[in-house]
Amino acid sequence: MKKNDISNKIVFISLTFLTFIFYWYGKEIATYLDSKWILKYPKHHTIPFAIYTTSFVKWLINEASFGLFTFNDLTRFFAWIIEQPYNIVLAVLSKGILSGQGQDAIQLMGPLSWISVVGIFFTFALYTKDKFLILLVLLSIVYLAVFDQWQSSMITLSSIIIAVPIGVLLGILLGILSYKSKILEKIITPILDLMQTVPVFAYLVPILVMFGFGPVSALIATIIYAMPPMVRTTLLALNNIDPQIKESGIMSGCTDRQLMWKVLIPVSKPTLLIGVNQVIMLSLNMVIIASMIGAGGLGYDVLASLRRLDIGGGIESGIAIVVIAIALDRLSQSFANLPTLSKKTEQTFFAKYKKIIYLIFYIIAIYILGSFIPFFKLFPEELMINTSLFWEELVKYININYFDNLESFKITLLTFFMLPIKKFFLGIPWPWFIFIITIIGWYFGKYKLASLCLILSIFIVTTGLWQKAMITLYLCGSSVIIASIIGIPLGVWAGLNNKANKILTAFIDTLQTLPSFVYLIPVVMLFRVGDFTAMIGDPSDRNKTRPQLTLEEAKANAESYIKQSKVILDVKNLKVLF
Template sequence: MADTFLKEQVRARSIGDWIALPVLIAVIFAAPFFPAVLTSVPNWAILPVSDWVGEGLNWLARDAGVGGVTFADVTRALAAAAEAPIDWLKIVLAEGWVTGAGFNKVQAAPPLSWLGVTLAVALVALRLSGRGLMLLTLVSGLYLALFGLWVLAMTTLASVLLCVVTALVLGLAIGIRAYRSPRTEAFVRAVMNVMQTVPIFSYLLPTLLLFGYGPSAALFATVVYALPPMVHATVLALRSVPQETLELARMTGCSRAQTLWKVELPVAVPRLAIGLNQVVMMTLNMVIIASMIGAGGLGYDVLRALRRLDFGAGFEAGMGIVALAVVLDRLTQAAAHNQSTQAVGLWRRRDTVLALALLIIFTLFSFVIPSLGLWPKDLTLTTAPFWNGAVSFINREFYDPLDAIRTAMLLKVMNPFRDLLLATPWTLIGLLVCFAGYALGGKRAALTVMALLLFIALTGYWEPAMVSVYLTTLAVAIALAIGLPFGIWVSSRPRFHQPVQLVLDTLQTLPTLVYLLPAVMLFRNGDFSALIAVVSYAVAPAVRYGMAGMKHVPSERVEAAAMSGCTPWQTFRFVRLPSAMPTLLLGVNQTVMMALSMLVIAALVGTRELGQEVYTSLTRGEVGPGIVAGLCVACIALIADTLLKSAAARAARHEGDIHA
């Protein structure tokens, strides 16, 4: 019965495809003769959504209230409440206790010693993971101290710790609620998917309006930005708990709350750690952008270096963020792994005493030996002149060939492709995308992409959206052309796996703004610099998924191909590649998402796409246009996500049918 139904469905889809395809071809040939209303979006069809959103948020921030208490009073009170833990963490980690003001300032107590913190964290790393992580922690701490980045790093760490804890608590609460209620889960998943694709800048606009300028406002923006991966990870982690484990908990008389806290969450810790790692990475990425609204720390140094085109200083501060990110990432992974494997005896009570002793003793000694508390400024190191000199040398000696590459790429590839997209009737692009959605995912996918395209068109952002599409498409094509073949090549060479993974981890933790610095230094502002930066940022997932796709090909299929006399190329073409295709398509999807997120940051170097619209709105304080332009970026991301996930699902079904 089920087979008959499936055959009827396939037959119906096939008939629909045969009917739709000739119609699509006829429309393509008729495109040059379209009337103006079908060529470009008419002004009368554009809805003032930006005005509606701006007026609504302004009303919410200024006039909305209940019982004499306005919404703005509540948000400002929350901002003031958030200031206290931020200030306390800064006192402990970065600034120390200071009394008096102006020339009468006196440091009553120093912050925690850089050497004590480094040794204490290294001890934790040693007990959790071993000597490798301990050495990495020591090198990271020494780098921050010797290069004069310790205070900035601790300021950043104070914000990161508070943001991560807040996002963790909120993400767990929302994820648990979504897990227990299918209706809530569908709504939460839709909201979180949109939140993950909205540009970073778009979060700053309502935050400024509602919470004002300062570290607390940056805290709220960062938590909202970093929340989705924790929610998704919580739902997936709780669903992964084996049913027999849950049945055993019920048989032993556990209540619902006891089952959650004593069974489900402990079993789900390894998967929850994945979400926690993503929260840490996204928080550290956001701290640079949040420095625009008062976050301070290393992020502000990177942003200031970008504005001054000081590549060396920006690189040093960016590597400071990488040092924090890598250490936090490895520590959380190690802790989760130990708990999931029920490892015991790794951490003892005396280790806690020793770690606290290291912190206290070296902090007290810093009263006598100040260099134990903070490394002396006159002994700090810097490589900024070297990096700036290297960039200057390259510009001086290789200006002509670099400019020739830039000019040729712009004139021969980028500008023609952009002009083609802008000249193509918007209705034809919409029809092509909808047909792709129907062919890959059926009516539901087609209707989804149609609704998203109409939102872009009817809000008046069609042309900037096409510029975003052109840059994203080129960047993704180049990143995939580099990343997938390299990942596939590395997958068959195990000795390269660990070094490549280390490089990929570093690339994915490097702040987005750092990618802009060398591109601008070498190729000046413009679309080509943005393209270079986006490709550099988006190539990592292409390599990672290329490796993962080949790794998960069943060995028995490869052995069967070898036994049947297939050559290595035939084995790759007809066995490995089809088996890896679902994973590779998910890698394409992730590459597109990374490219779009970086493209918005690239607005700082003078692009003219949706990211520039968002950034311009931020500088002007125009909330409505900034949010709507950000939602248009989200629409492009969701269209790509819908098409690529439908293609991956179709490839997986096809692969299953072949080997059924």
């Protein structure tokens, strides 16, 4: 064993040494061997994978047919099925029941008032018998009304109410089928791995092409993105059930269906509810990105604020998403920990559903009162609080008073940490890098992982994406290093100190539920879009100062930057100064 450890260390040190040799002298070696392709894969040998994919998608949408119906008809049918319950929930929470189309529509019945929705969440919180949670949920929902985020919040909540049950149901069904069939489990496991590693944006284009632009497409993208954890949780829960419980069910004469739904699933309930919690959190993380293909609500508000560089509006909407996420997260976790009633403690129908019955009467009473007293229908505008100006002034204050510190930190981190890592990754010849990745795959997973690493690496090279892949790897690697330097000591501190654990847990939960796009607004305003961004995105390996641009060159570059910025900015309000 010791000999193997020593030999592994020798191999590791040798490969590391050779990697640095190739990094330092890669150009000289390529020139000496007259093989420039070692440094940069020839463009004329790249595979036009994007063209093939585009052609296939066009065929799928325009020509693919199953006889009686086309593929396009099939996708639109699924979209229609999801749209019906979504429209009902949206009417109940946001729009009300309408008669007619567009501007000519007449509201026959209004949506639930803000007090009714507060009452619904309050009732669910009562089941947990946790006073702190009841107060937290109550304040969270009231916050949405007080800070003028109610309408958008209800649209977002409508999407969550539809996406989560569908994602949970499909996840449980796929998990059960995988539990019953080992072959299916082997097939579905790599698919789930792929779904959880594919960037969120990658879902948008095929969903948009197949299902069109609109909230239904956004719902489908959310369901696909949030479903994998539910499949894994279901499979894990069923596999970890005590065999004696299963044997007791079989000995009691249960059929396969009874065994699954009356024995195994109820026993797995706590673990399954953890999966439900994950589906809720992932669905909320998707709301901003889904707004790019038609989802409204808070996600659209954040995206619109990003386009306008409206710091205050973006942070306000982002906090509203966090508030909803915290309320739903704590509720779902508490329900997962609720004890299951035994037969001896079973109650009558009224005693069991007393809270729900009272809630129905409460909603009816509030609706009737809302017809006479506006407060019971809409939260008064004069009582609403707007914090956007506060956030804008805060960022402005930091920029004015701490600009030099921020600039110094930015340049130091860039010069002495990020750019050296980037230069290292881009300087290693791609054949050697593929060899290293394959060797690492062999060390951790033998021939299967090594083959996968080799095939995927060759795919990246032959599609002409190697340089971009290295830039992505450098950014991810830098982030992991910094996150580890900060996170590991904090984790150790939290593990040794209960007070620190409580504070950090609350802080981390908030950060994990905050949509990633919300971070962009203060970061862009504090660190600006300028030299820092340009240097990070520069793929060259120059080690000297760039020559100063002429005014004509700067204007030519500005036109290109303006075209690129249209993706996230409203260029109508954009002013370029020279």
